Amino acid sequence: MELIPESTWDNEPAPHSDVVMSCRVRLARNIAGFPFVNRASETQCNEVMRTAREVLLAMGNNDDNGDCQMMWVDLNNSTTRDRRLLVERHLISRNLDESKTRRAVAISEDETLSVMVNEEDHLRMQVLAPGLELGGALERINTVDDAVESRVDYAFSPRWGYLTACPTNVGTGVRFSVMLHLPALKITNEIERVRRAARDLHLAVRGYYGEGTESAGDFYQISNQVTLGRTEVDLLDEFEQNIIPQIIAYEQEARSILAKRSEPLLDDRTHRALAILRNARLLGLEEAMKLLSRVRLGVLMQRLDDVPLKAVNQLFLQVQPAHLQLHAGDDLNADQLREARADLVRKTMA
Amino acid sequence: MELIPESTWDNEPAPHSDVVMSCRVRLARNIAGFPFVNRASETQCNEVMRTAREVLLAMGNNDDNGDCQMMWVDLNNSTTRDRRLLVERHLISRNLDESKTRRAVAISEDETLSVMVNEEDHLRMQVLAPGLELGGALERINTVDDAVESRVDYAFSPRWGYLTACPTNVGTGVRFSVMLHLPALKITNEIERVRRAARDLHLAVRGYYGEGTESAGDFYQISNQVTLGRTEVDLLDEFEQNIIPQIIAYEQEARSILAKRSEPLLDDRTHRALAILRNARLLGLEEAMKLLSRVRLGVLMQRLDDVPLKAVNQLFLQVQPAHLQLHAGDDLNADQLREARADLVRKTMA
Numbered sequence: 001m002e003l004i005p006e007s008t009w010d011n012e013p014a015p016h017s018d019v020v021m022s023c024r025v026r027l028a029r030n031i032a033g034f035p036f037v038n039r040a041s042e043t044q045c046n047e048v049m050r051t052a053r054e055v056l057l058a059m060g061n062n063d064d065n066g067d068c069q070m071m072w073v074d075l076n077n078s079t080t081r082d083r084r085l086l087v088e089r090h091l092i093s094r095n096l097d098e099s100k101t102r103r104a105v106a107i108s109e110d111e112t113l114s115v116m117v118n119e120e121d122h123l124r125m126q127v128l129a130p131g132l133e134l135g136g137a138l139e140r141i142n143t144v145d146d147a148v149e150s151r152v153d154y155a156f157s158p159r160w161g162y163l164t165a166c167p168t169n170v171g172t173g174v175r176f177s178v179m180l181h182l183p184a185l186k187i188t189n190e191i192e193r194v195r196r197a198a199r200d201l202h203l204a205v206r207g208y209y210g211e212g213t214e215s216a217g218d219f220y221q222i223s224n225q226v227t228l229g230r231t232e233v234d235l236l237d238e239f240e241q242n243i244i245p246q247i248i249a250y251e252q253e254a255r256s257i258l259a260k261r262s263e264p265l266l267d268d269r270t271h272r273a274l275a276i277l278r279n280a281r282l283l284g285l286e287e288a289m290k291l292l293s294r295v296r297l298g299v300l301m302q303r304l305d306d307v308p309l310k311a312v313n314q315l316f317l318q319v320q321p322a323h324l325q326l327h328a329g330d331d332l333n334a335d336q337l338r339e340a341r342a343d344l345v346r347k348t349m350a
Numbered sequence: 351m352e353l354i355p356e357s358t359w360d361n362e363p364a365p366h367s368d369v370v371m372s373c374r375v376r377l378a379r380n381i382a383g384f385p386f387v388n389r390a391s392e393t394q395c396n397e398v399m400r401t402a403r404e405v406l407l408a409m410g411n412n413d414d415n416g417d418c419q420m421m422w423v424d425l426n427n428s429t430t431r432d433r434r435l436l437v438e439r440h441l442i443s444r445n446l447d448e449s450k451t452r453r454a455v456a457i458s459e460d461e462t463l464s465v466m467v468n469e470e471d472h473l474r475m476q477v478l479a480p481g482l483e484l485g486g487a488l489e490r491i492n493t494v495d496d497a498v499e500s501r502v503d504y505a506f507s508p509r510w511g512y513l514t515a516c517p518t519n520v521g522t523g524v525r526f527s528v529m530l531h532l533p534a535l536k537i538t539n540e541i542e543r544v545r546r547a548a549r550d551l552h553l554a555v556r557g558y559y560g561e562g563t564e565s566a567g568d569f570y571q572i573s574n575q576v577t578l579g580r581t582e583v584d585l586l587d588e589f590e591q592n593i594i595p596q597i598i599a600y601e602q603e604a605r606s607i608l609a610k611r612s613e614p615l616l617d618d619r620t621h622r623a624l625a626i627l628r629n630a631r632l633l634g635l636e637e638a639m640k641l642l643s644r645v646r647l648g649v650l651m652q653r654l655d656d657v658p659l660k661a662v663n664q665l666f667l668q669v670q671p672a673h674l675q676l677h678a679g680d681d682l683n684a685d686q687l688r689e690a691r692a693d694l695v696r697k698t699m700a
Contacts, residue, residue, distance in 0.1 A: 264689055268631035275629035281618035339614055 014131025018300050019248045021179040021219065021313075024090070025137040026126040027145055028164045028173040032153040036165040037101060037118050045102040045118055049074075052117040055151045056106040059144070070106040070115075075099075081330055084322030087209060090128065090179075092116055094209055113144060120165045121173075123148070132248075134176050134240045138232060168225055172232045176239045177223035179208075180247060183297040184254035186218045187269075194220075194247060201243060202226055208289075217289030217316060222247070255301060270298030274307065278349045282335070283342040288319045295349075311348055318344060364481025368650050369598045371529040371569065371663075374440070375487040376476040377495055378514045378523040382503040386515040387451060387468050395452040395468055399424075402467040405501045406456040409494070420456040420465075425449075431680055434672030437559060440478065440529075442466055444559055463494060470515045471523075473498070482598075484526050484590045488582060518575055522582045526589045527573035529558075530597060533647040534604035536568045537619075544570075544597060551593060552576055558639075567639030567666060572597070609651060620648030624657065628699050632685075633692040638669040645699075661698055668694060 014020075030036060031051060034044050056070050075083055075096065086092040091114045092105050103118040116124040125144055127137040155163040162173040169175070185191045198205045204225050208216040222244070224235055258266050273294035277283075296312045298304045317323055319341050325332065328340035364370075380386060381401060384394050406420050425433055425446065436442040441464045442455050453468040466474040475494055477487040505513040512523040519525070535541045548555045554575050558566040572594070574585055608616050623644035627633075646662045648654045667673055669691050675682065678690035 264631050264685070268692070271629040271631060272626055275625035276622055279621040279625035281614050281621055335614070342618070 014129070015133055016248055017131040019180055019182070019251050020132040020244070021181055022090075022128055022130055023132055023134050023137060023179070024126055024128050024175075024177045025134060025141045026124060026175045026177070027141055028121040028162070028169040028175070029123040029125065029145070029148070030155040030163060030165070031122045032155045034122065037120060037122065038165060042102065048122050049102055049104055049117055051152060052106070052115070052123060053104065055148055056115055058151065059147055070108055070113075073105050073107065075103045075105065081322050081325050084320075085326065088317060088320040088322050090209075093119060093124075095119060113140070115144075121169070132178060132240065132244060134178075134236055138174075138176075138236055171229060172235070174232050174235065175223050176236060177221050178244055180220050180222060180244075180251070181218060181293070181296065182220055182247075182251050183218040183293050184258055185251050187258060188254045190250065190254060191220075194250060198222060203243065216286065217293040219293075219316075255297070259301060266298075266301070267303060269294050270301075270303045274298065274304060274349065277345050279346065280342045281346075282338040283319075283345060284338055285319060285321065285341070288341055288345060289316065292316055292319070307349070315345060315348055318348075364479070365483055366598055367481040369530055369532070369601050370482040370594070371531055372440075372478055372480055373482055373484050373487060373529070374476055374478050374525075374527045375484060375491045376474060376525045376527070377491055378471040378512065378519040378525070379473040379475065379495070379498070380505040380513060380515070381472045382505045384472065387470060387472065388515060392452065398472050399452055399454055399467055401502060402456070402465070402473060403454065405498055406465055408501065409497050420458055420463075423455050423457065425453045425455065431672050431675050434670075435676065438667060438670040438672050440559075443469060443474075445469060463490070465494075471519070482528060482590065482594060484528075484586055488524075488526075488586055521579060522585070524582050524585065525573050526586060527571050528594055530570050530572060530594075530601070531568060531643070531646065532570055532597075532601050533568040533643050534608050535601050537608060538604045540600065540604060541570075544600060548572060553593065566636065567643040569643075569666075605647070605651060616648075616651070617653060619644050620651075620653045624648070624654060624699065627695050629696065630692045632688040633669075633695060634688055635669060635671065635691070638691060638695060639666065642666055642669070657699065665695060665698055668698075 031048060034040060034048055037045065037048075040048070053072055057072060059070060073082070073086070075092070083092070083097045086105060086107075087094055087097050089111060091107055091111060093116065096103055096105070096116050096119045099119070101118050103116070105117065106115045107113070112128050114126055114128075116126075125141060125148070127141040127144070129137045157163055161171040162169075164170050164173055182191060182194070185194060195205050202225050204221075204223050206221040206223070208219045208221070224239055273291040277288075277291050277295065292312055292315055295304065295307060296309070299307050299309050299312060318327070321337060324337060324340050324344065327344060328337075332340060381398060384390060384398055387395065387398075390398070403422055407422055409420060423432070423436070425442070433442070433447045436455065436457075437444055437447050439461060441457055441461060443466065446453055446455070446466050446469045449469070451468050453466070455467065456465045457463070462478050464476055464478075466476075475491060475498070477491045477494070479487045507513055511521040512519075514520050514523055532541060532544070535544060545555050552575050554571075554573050556571040556573070558569045558571070574589055623641040627638075627641050627645065642662055642665055645654065645657060646659070649657050649659050649662060668677070671687060674687060674690050674694065677694060678687075682690060
């Protein structure tokens with residue numbers, strides 16, 4: 001497996017990138033004539049793999065799969081480190097990493113398109129984009145979807161729409177997600193208000209690695225939960241034009257309140273965080289994420305002049321365990337990993 | 351009251367100064383013909399004050415009271431800030447600061463000799479010295495004691511020795527104390543073993559400000575508790591030649607174990623501490639003391655080349671609230687005090 005060591009796709013200036021790190025549109029699809037993954041035999045799973053591989057590798061540039069040929073990663077023949085790398089880049093889910101089923105992922109070279117095979121559904125296709133650009137991402141995933149559908153039959157009911165293993169995905173099978181960086185709402189203790197409001201709107205608020213994971217570095221992934229009975233455009237409009245801008249506005253308001261009312265506290269947190277990142281000799285993942293989050297807020301609020309935002313954004317990824325191992329070696333024990341993390345951060349932030 | 355703003359007496363190279371910050375010999379004396387302080391009337395207390403003032407201000411250079419004339423500070427006519435300054439410099443006890451009795455202190459210009467008047471006893475005379483030099487300090491306090499005794503009659507029993515308000519001081523009335531910096535024993539969790547051993551030897555282990563105070567910055571004040579039935583020289587020998595060198599050896603051993611077994615951990619703590627001191631915008635007293643302690647250990651263990659030990663030693667004093675107020679103004683609220691502390695430390699350590 002050959003991944004770009006420094007993933008760079010999310011560093012360009014993108015809409016609302018001060019709060020929205022990235023967004024994602026995901027489609028859940030199943031191939032007609034096969035049971036859902038949790039009921040399929042090994043032979044059937046293998047057959048799905050074979051079909052998917054043929055279809056996905058046959059896609060050309062005009063199918064909008066990224067710059068060129070898709071890369072096929074057979075996850076049953078890959079190392080734990082490589083699977084973790086894919087999780088850390090949000091190219092596969094934790095479930096797919098840990099699954100015992102025959103499974104794979106196809107990834108475009110620029111890593112903005114990935115198709116998981118034999119996750120909960122036969123195909124989970126996603127387009128990732130920097131900032132808040134769900135409209136463009138939806139357009140692109142639809143092109144990919146059409147290209148795949150021209151080569152296989154999807155499980156589809158004229159009454160219900162696309163059929164999926166979990167009822168929440170039946171219908172369009174679409175899910176919109178955004179990865180939000182909400183450090184100011186965390187500091188002002190308003191994050192719970194956002195969580196409650198999201199719950200009332202039937203949105204899911206998840207951690208840094210999606211379902212079942214905790215928030216880290218003040219990142220929150222917010223996505224729609226129900227698709228049945230609503231059109232994609234309907235969902236998109238509500239999500240991108242209404243809900244997410246409101247959360248962005250909350251966060252921005254919290255930032256300006258902090259700047260006005262708690263300047264010394266904010267400066268203290270920011271400069272301490274940067275100082276520790278620049279000087280620690282041992283650094284755990286959770287602490288690194290927390291400190292990077294504070295520095296990112298400090299940079300965005302013009303409290304730190306000499307720190308490039310791009311370096312901070314990249315470090316969120318590079319401090320993850322599998323990425324560190326890629327840099328520093330696979331056979332590090334826990335203490336050595338904390339040392340390697342501190343070394344990398346210290347050198348990058350110097 | 352005019353104190354030297356930067357107290358410098360303890361910064362020369364002194365015996366065992368890597369572990370022993372300072373040492374102190376104190377004599378408890380009472381003037382014959384007056385009840386002990388806790389039983390004396392206001393008139394009697396005033397009379398003790400008058401006598402003490404006359405005797406102490408009359409002492410000349412040949413009485414070994416320091417470089418020149420003693421300074422008399424009437425604590426009932428001094429500000430809270432000034433009394434705190436004296437506590438922070440260990441020139442008066444917390445008890446004397448908080449007492450309601452008519453009380454005073456006489457201090458030599460170099461601040462190495464002080465005589466508290468109407469603390470628990472009529473006179474509490476102390477000589478402070480840097481490092482471990484109790485022998486010299488004892489010699490000096492004895493000269494002062496003789497000078498005072500040549501002018502007043504002490505309460506003395508041929509059978510029991512000098513009479514004092516608390517039975518633990520009866521006899522020679524002498525107490526030896528050392529202020530030890532034991533950061534390595536704290537890190538290796540062996541400090542409790544030292545405490546237990548000290549208790550078994552009838553020694554008192556106290557905090558940074560003596561009786562009834564907590565340890566701060568890994569400083570521990572150790573002193574003998576019983577004087578009755580033992581000669582000064584006897585006590586001194588046991589304390590200075592035997593007990594304290596053992597504790598010093600423990601601490602040094604803990605430091606070399608740390609250097610060998612936990613180098614990354616030690617470097618991490620040291621560099622983080624220095625980084626925070628150099629970058630924090632808000633700094634509480636307890637945290638400042640903790641971080642300074644780590645930096646002091648780092649300097650002594652040659653982990654930091656660009657930090658002068660003298661600056662660190664002075665900061666332990668300068669970060670105390672009354673010293674900060676002396677620098678930054680008396681009318682600071684708690685938040686402003688934390689800001690002023692961070693400013694001072696940041697500039698000093700830059």
